[in-house]
Amino acid sequence: ALGPAAVAVLRFVLPYETTDEAAAIVAGVAADPAAQRLVLWAGLVACLTLVPGALVVLAAARSRAPALTAVTAVLLVPGYLALGSGAAGADLVVLAGLESGVDRAALVVVVAAVLADPVTSVATTVFVVGHLTGTVLLGLTLWRARLLGRTWAILLAVSQPVHLVAALTGNHPLDLLAWSLTAAAMAAVAPALRDPGDGR
Numbered sequence: 001a002l003g004p005a006a007v008a009v010l011r012f013v014l015p016y017e018t019t020d021e022a023a024a025i026v027a028g029v030a031a032d033p034a035a036q037r038l039v040l041w042a043g044l045v046a047c048l049t050l051v052p053g054a055l056v057v058l059a060a061a062r063s064r065a066p067a068l069t070a071v072t073a074v075l076l077v078p079g080y081l082a083l084g085s086g087a088a089g090a091d092l093v094v095l096a097g098l099e100s101g102v103d104r105a106a107l108v109v110v111v112a113a114v115l116a117d118p119v120t121s122v123a124t125t126v127f128v129v130g131h132l133t134g135t136v137l138l139g140l141t142l143w144r145a146r147l148l149g150r151t152w153a154i155l156l157a158v159s160q161p162v163h164l165v166a167a168l169t170g171n172h173p174l175d176l177l178a179w180s181l182t183a184a185a186m187a188a189v190a191p192a193l194r195d196p197g198d199g200r
Contacts, residue, residue, distance in 0.1 A: 001187035003050035003080075008179030010042040011163070011172065018167040022090075022112035026104060029094045036095045043088055050080040057138070057189050061145035068144055072137040079130015086124035090114045135160040135182060147192040148185065156185035 015035040016028030029036045054076050062069045090111050097107040114120060139157030142148040148156065163178035165171070 001053065001183045001190075003046045003048075003053050004179050004183035004186060006042045006045040006049065008176050008183060010039050010046065011166070011175040011179055013038050013042075014172065015039075017170040018087075019170070022108045022115060025090065026094055026098070026108050026111055029091075030098055030104070033095060033098060036091065039091055040095065043084070043091065047084045050083065051077055053186060054080060054134075054138070056193065057142060057147065057186065060189075060193050061141050061147055064145035064147075065141050068137065068141045072134055072141045075130045076134025076138060077130075079127050079132075079134050082123040082126040082130065085119065086127045087115060087120060089120060089123075132160045132164060139185070142189060147189050149188075152185050152188045155181050159185065 013035045015032040016025045020028065054073075058069050058073050058076075093114055094107065094111055097110065098104075102110075136157045139148070139153045139155075142156070143150060143153035159178050159181035162181070163175055166175035166178055
């Protein structure tokens with residue numbers, strides 16, 4: 001649950017919008033560098049905890065729903081792994097550039113180049129497709145494996161489509177809600193992990 005909770009904080013305080021161009025991103029970070037610093041720390045926590053958390057629940061589900069667990073893992077784990085190499089990679093570039101006094105116009109050019117780089121594009125696609133589709137399937141997987149009740153499974157499954165809507169519309173409170181639902185649903189799996197014989 002720690003990884004999704006970290007992303008919930010990140011998405012809520014992000015000082016620009018997901019759909020912004022480089023100039024708007026630089027301007028947003030310049031206006032609130034403290035928020036951007038929190039974004040970076042929360043992103044680090046997410047990168048270190050999302051995959052281990054997913055692997056724990058997937059391992060618990062594997063014996064009860066092997067095929068569905070395998071498909072979910074193929075999508076979700078690479079999706080989470082790609083988080084640090086996608087568009088989020090520009091976050092550190094922006095803040096470091098501003099704090100080191102790089103010319104604003106030059107920084108915009110660099111950030112645009114980072115966002116347009118094929119590695120960034122591929123990593124972002126893997127992250128978006130992987131974590132969105134993977135989380136929907138994870139809700140189904142954990143319900144089929146009787147590790148989550150129906151209500152929690154539905155909330156988990158819909159949480160990331162809600163995040164997508166929030167990201168595309170710039171609705172930060174809705175994004176906070178979406179990732180908080182993911183975190184809460186993952187936390188709700190904990191009792192079943194402690195006593196896997198008592199499936200739900």
